Amino acid sequence: xxxxxxxxxxxxxxxxxxxxxxxxxxxxxxxxxxxxxxxxxxxxxxxxxxxxxxxxxxxxxxxxxxxxxxxxxxxxxxxxxxxxxxxxxxxxxxxxxxxxxxxxxxxxxxxxxxx
Amino acid sequence: xxxxxxxxxxxxxxxxxxxxxxxxxxxxxxxxxxxxxxxxxxxxxxxxxxxxxxxxxxxxxxxxxxxxxxxxxxxxxxxxxxxxxxxxxxxxxxxxxxxxxxxxxxxxxxxxxxx
Numbered sequence: 001x002x003x004x005x006x007x008x009x010x011x012x013x014x015x016x017x018x019x020x021x022x023x024x025x026x027x028x029x030x031x032x033x034x035x036x037x038x039x040x041x042x043x044x045x046x047x048x049x050x051x052x053x054x055x056x057x058x059x060x061x062x063x064x065x066x067x068x069x070x071x072x073x074x075x076x077x078x079x080x081x082x083x084x085x086x087x088x089x090x091x092x093x094x095x096x097x098x099x100x101x102x103x104x105x106x107x108x109x110x111x112x113x114x115x
Numbered sequence: 116x117x118x119x120x121x122x123x124x125x126x127x128x129x130x131x132x133x134x135x136x137x138x139x140x141x142x143x144x145x146x147x148x149x150x151x152x153x154x155x156x157x158x159x160x161x162x163x164x165x166x167x168x169x170x171x172x173x174x175x176x177x178x179x180x181x182x183x184x185x186x187x188x189x190x191x192x193x194x195x196x197x198x199x200x201x202x203x204x205x206x207x208x209x210x211x212x213x214x215x216x217x218x219x220x221x222x223x224x225x226x227x228x229x230x
Contacts, residue, residue: 042221101219105157
C-alpha cells in the first residue's frame with residue numbers, strides 16, 4: 001500500500017529556532033496535508049496542498065508540495081513552546097475514484113521545544 | 116458543541132468484552148470516518164460513511180469490528196470480544212462533503228485499553 005515516511009522521527013530544539021521536517025512516498029499524491037496532534041487530542045489540520053510546486057503559509061508555518069508529487073516539506077519559523085506536539089503528513093489513499101477523507105498518515109515527527 | 120464529539124473518552128475493557136464507541140459529527144456533515152491510532156503511530160483508516168451508507172469498510176481489521184450510522188448523523192463503532200491488540204485511540208472525523216478541499220475535522224478520540 002501507499003506509505004508515507006516522515007523524518008526526522010523526533011526533534012529537540014530551543015525556543016526561537018526554525019524547524020524543518022519532510023515526508024516522502026514511493027507513490028504520487030495529488031494532495032498533501034499536514035496535521036498537528038497535541039497530547040490527548042485529535043489531529044488538527046495545519047496546511048493543505050493541492051498542486052505540485054505549491055508553497056503555502058499559515059502564520060509561522062510554511063509547507064511545500066514537491067515537484068515530483070512524492071514529497072512535501074513543513075517548516076516552522078521562530079518556534080515557541082506551544083509548537084510542541086506531533087506533526088503528521090497525510091494524503092488520500094489511492095487518489096482517484098475514492099474518498100478524499102480516506103487518508104494515509106506518516107508515522108509522525110515529535111517536536112519538543114525547550115524554553 | 117461545534118466540533119466532533121466522541122464518547123467515552125476513556126474505556127478500559129476486559130479481554131472478551133464488547134465495547135461501543137460513539138461519534139457525534141459536526142452538524143450537517145455528510146461524510147464520517149473512523150480511524151484507529153496505535154501508540155506511537157499515525158492514524159489508520161477503518162471505515163467511511165456518506166450519510167447513512169457505509170461506502171468503504173476496507174480498513175476494519177476483523178469481523179469483530181462493526182460500524183453503523185443508521186440516521187446519517189451519529190455513528191457507533193462496535194468491537195466484539197475485544198483483544199489486547201485492539202488497545203488504541205479510535206478517532207472519528209467528519210467533513211461537509213467528500214470533495215477535495217473540504218477540511219476533515221477530527222474528534223478528540225476514544226482511548227481504549229483492553230486488559
